[in-house]
Amino acid sequence: MLDNLIRDKGREGRRGFTLPRFDVEQANLEKILPKESLRKEKPKLAEVDEPTVIRHYTNLSRKNWGIDTNFYPLGSCTMKHNPRANEAAAAVPGFAGIHPLQPESQVQGALQVAYEAQDLLSEISGFPAVSLQPMAGAQGELTSILMVKKFFEDAGDEERTTVLVPSTAHGTNPATATMAGFGSKEIGLDEDGCVDVEELRAMVDETTAALMITNPNTCGVYEKNIEEIAGILHEAGAFLYMDGANMNANVGRMRPAEAGVDVMHYNLHKTFSTPHGGGGPGCGAIACSDALAPFRPDPVAERDGEHYRLVRPEKSIGRVSSFHGNFGVFLRAWNYIKMHGLELKENTDMAVLNANYVRARLRGTYRIPYDGLCKHEVVVQPPKGKKALDVAKGLIDHGYHPPTIYFPLVVKEAMLIEPTETESKETLDDFIGTMLELAESSSEDLQEAPTSAPTRRLDEARAARQLKARW
Amino acid sequence: MARFTPHTDDDIREMLEAIGVESLDDLFADVSPKLEGELNLPPALSEYEALSDVHRLAAKNVAGLPIFLGAGAYDRITPTAVGAITSRGEFLTSYTPYQPEISQGTLQTIFEFQSVISELTGLEISNASVYDGASAVAEAALMTARQTKRDPKVAVSAGLNPRYREVIETYRVEVVELSHNNGTTDFSEVPGDVSGVFVQSPNYFGVVEDVSAASEAAHAVGALAVAVCDPISLAVLEAPGNLGADVAVGEAQPLGMPLLFGGPYAGYMATREEFIRQLPGRITGETVDQDGKLAYVLTLRAREQDIRRARANSNICTNQALTALAATVYASLMGPEGLREVAELSISKAHYLADKLREAGFELRYPDAPFLWEFAVELPDVGRAKEALLENGMIGGLDLGDGAMLVAVTEKRTKEELDAFVEVVADAG
Numbered sequence: 001m002l003d004n005l006i007r008d009k010g011r012e013g014r015r016g017f018t019l020p021r022f023d024v025e026q027a028n029l030e031k032i033l034p035k036e037s038l039r040k041e042k043p044k045l046a047e048v049d050e051p052t053v054i055r056h057y058t059n060l061s062r063k064n065w066g067i068d069t070n071f072y073p074l075g076s077c078t079m080k081h082n083p084r085a086n087e088a089a090a091a092v093p094g095f096a097g098i099h100p101l102q103p104e105s106q107v108q109g110a111l112q113v114a115y116e117a118q119d120l121l122s123e124i125s126g127f128p129a130v131s132l133q134p135m136a137g138a139q140g141e142l143t144s145i146l147m148v149k150k151f152f153e154d155a156g157d158e159e160r161t162t163v164l165v166p167s168t169a170h171g172t173n174p175a176t177a178t179m180a181g182f183g184s185k186e187i188g189l190d191e192d193g194c195v196d197v198e199e200l201r202a203m204v205d206e207t208t209a210a211l212m213i214t215n216p217n218t219c220g221v222y223e224k225n226i227e228e229i230a231g232i233l234h235e236a237g238a239f240l241y242m243d244g245a246n247m248n249a250n251v252g253r254m255r256p257a258e259a260g261v262d263v264m265h266y267n268l269h270k271t272f273s274t275p276h277g278g279g280g281p282g283c284g285a286i287a288c289s290d291a292l293a294p295f296r297p298d299p300v301a302e303r304d305g306e307h308y309r310l311v312r313p314e315k316s317i318g319r320v321s322s323f324h325g326n327f328g329v330f331l332r333a334w335n336y337i338k339m340h341g342l343e344l345k346e347n348t349d350m351a352v353l354n355a356n357y358v359r360a361r362l363r364g365t366y367r368i369p370y371d372g373l374c375k376h377e378v379v380v381q382p383p384k385g386k387k388a389l390d391v392a393k394g395l396i397d398h399g400y401h402p403p404t405i406y407f408p409l410v411v412k413e414a415m416l417i418e419p420t421e422t423e424s425k426e427t428l429d430d431f432i433g434t435m436l437e438l439a440e441s442s443s444e445d446l447q448e449a450p451t452s453a454p455t456r457r458l459d460e461a462r463a464a465r466q467l468k469a470r471w
Numbered sequence: 472m473a474r475f476t477p478h479t480d481d482d483i484r485e486m487l488e489a490i491g492v493e494s495l496d497d498l499f500a501d502v503s504p505k506l507e508g509e510l511n512l513p514p515a516l517s518e519y520e521a522l523s524d525v526h527r528l529a530a531k532n533v534a535g536l537p538i539f540l541g542a543g544a545y546d547r548i549t550p551t552a553v554g555a556i557t558s559r560g561e562f563l564t565s566y567t568p569y570q571p572e573i574s575q576g577t578l579q580t581i582f583e584f585q586s587v588i589s590e591l592t593g594l595e596i597s598n599a600s601v602y603d604g605a606s607a608v609a610e611a612a613l614m615t616a617r618q619t620k621r622d623p624k625v626a627v628s629a630g631l632n633p634r635y636r637e638v639i640e641t642y643r644v645e646v647v648e649l650s651h652n653n654g655t656t657d658f659s660e661v662p663g664d665v666s667g668v669f670v671q672s673p674n675y676f677g678v679v680e681d682v683s684a685a686s687e688a689a690h691a692v693g694a695l696a697v698a699v700c701d702p703i704s705l706a707v708l709e710a711p712g713n714l715g716a717d718v719a720v721g722e723a724q725p726l727g728m729p730l731l732f733g734g735p736y737a738g739y740m741a742t743r744e745e746f747i748r749q750l751p752g753r754i755t756g757e758t759v760d761q762d763g764k765l766a767y768v769l770t771l772r773a774r775e776q777d778i779r780r781a782r783a784n785s786n787i788c789t790n791q792a793l794t795a796l797a798a799t800v801y802a803s804l805m806g807p808e809g810l811r812e813v814a815e816l817s818i819s820k821a822h823y824l825a826d827k828l829r830e831a832g833f834e835l836r837y838p839d840a841p842f843l844w845e846f847a848v849e850l851p852d853v854g855r856a857k858e859a860l861l862e863n864g865m866i867g868g869l870d871l872g873d874g875a876m877l878v879a880v881t882e883k884r885t886k887e888e889l890d891a892f893v894e895v896v897a898d899a900g
Binding site: 023043060102113124222281323339352356 | 473475476477478482483485486487489490491492495498499500501502503504505506509510511512513514515516517518521522524525526527528529530531532533534535538540542543544546548550552554555556557558559560561562563564565566567568569570571572573574575576577579580582583585586587589590591595596597599600602603604605606613632634635637638640641642643672679681682683705706707708709710713722729730731732733734735736737744747753754755756757758759760761762764766768770771772773775776777778779780781782783785786787788789790791792793794796799800802803804805806807808809810811812813815816818819820822823841843857861866869882885886889
């Protein structure tokens, strides 16, 4: 029963919600609308009562793991605890009930939140300008690279056709370059897992628009040459963009603007702990230098004495969302930052401490391809002969959400572990113990895992081959 | 120690020892340039203090009054059960379902969301949602270019929400605007080299458009027809898939999402099966596990950025899983009859209001055009009318800037509110 779709639990004529009565005459649709525009067959939606709906989705939720239920060391995703005060903030009727097109004078509180959030993100990154408009990290990347594109168009420089992307980059980086109308070229790594500066020097020329760097990178390693890299790009008239997916390792310890970065995006849902919600919504706010500020998306919040307003930056790339971005997300992040204040640095320190502790304790059993200091995450490889996939599925049977696996692509059998700062030493010790135990398990046993999850391993090829994506 | 980070001084000491460093600062030895000193941030606030600030700022907003604004976001009734489900930690605090064995909750609800969208739009395949209505429209514009192998250039009706149009342009797609007569788009002069033709119905001015005419015009030049639809309208209007549309997109906010000053909402996208390879975003499909048990998994991943990188359909990597869940629960609670009733209540009330305004001597901008729950009414002074409405405890419609107010009426509005609206607007002159 549990597996049925909601529609299969219904019966024609059931209803799960009652609406107010008609207090005006019911309109005759056939009189007011062209006949051919009217729907002929009703959509086959579920017809169910409220108790059935609640039980169905509650039981589905129990087939899901979240940070609330399990340790979730998913590398590059920063699955830290989500403080519930942020949920309360977004549910306040004075915010939840305001329409995005109410006149500015009616939404001064919301605009103040936007202004203050911009200001806080500005201080944390060291950049003078911020935009809260992008609705996800990938859209923050796109926004940033579109701003770079517009900058060069505005300057009449038509030669800038290429964006450089390290081999460790998230797949969104090259995909973003393509969407923004650039070609992309991949740069290799040095022996520490960092961007190869000599290769960069050879590749950068007058066609280079930008380098997209992630710092710390997706191996969890700080890009030690970032200032030199910025210098090489700037000398060629190009920009340094920083993917801020890993800002949880930087806050309070370094500011990207001071390292020579020109534009970056934040993932507010990672660093500032707004709930991931099963894959969204998020907020990919960006921060940038004065040179790029005029190109920010429309609108940005400004303060004029005691009054707050929305303005379109002078040379804006245009709008990237229907209204003002994901207000409910940056409202939560604003509240989170205020609840931490100067203690944000402590979050960074604990996140980095936890990752290095896991690195130190797994060393010797797991291979650590870049075994210097790591930042907030560490990439490891299972002992020879074992697959990352099997260890990951084995972790499930022990109650742990697996780390990110097979990413970064440059490390074979990669397991990218990001514990975050909100986990206790006991949790980490138990997790490490399980990892060590799994390293000793037979490969045959591991291939059977998971056996205790809501399902066993899935036939993923069949899903694509015999596509069924609806009821 | 802070309340969200559990380590004691002893924990930290033991862990540093295991790592083989002396201090926390040593963990950042490789970081350069280091931040000198501290960030200029205020001290941490307690939860009580922070939430007091939230309430103080919320009180500076005008909320809780009847809203007559629409233009892409609608003040609709949300059943309490929707929030009860979306606030469950198992949904709220999970991530993208990369590990399907422990993500069946998210995966099945996405499958159900896709099914709801497919049913409403009459198209075979829906994705798991994108950021919002505007991004769905912009992604659809790029999709038409990929499918037709033409340069990204689309013809849009003058009735396309101008905000959607702006996002299409931000995404570097050329836009040709089609003219309209009495609020209805003229599709007779679509340029031959466009990749897509966009029709929004009901359009920005609330007018129900001829989706079939747009589809025929698109197909005549070898372009894809894209319909932009309010999902609630599809309870009463013919599914765009049955009117020749190749792609349907729109804003899912009316399906149980709070206004929340513009987001987060969710955009939906659906298409014909033959175009599935060009559809961006995540798709969940049905499969079985090793024991033959029915289960769900993200599928057709080879279209996506983490695998195809520079050659991906889009850089998009998330869907709006939580708000899409809200839409799914909303649709389940309402069912086809409930959705229809939401639409009919809104239509009846909007037409009641329009009639009363006409009786009071005002003219609709497009008097002969069919509309559902949104219409433009000409007023002698829109600004003064809005002020008068606010003084009388109502939030007026959108000032179109040309002597008309765009008024939206949902099932929430009562006859008393509608009568008061007319009275206030009439008095304001």
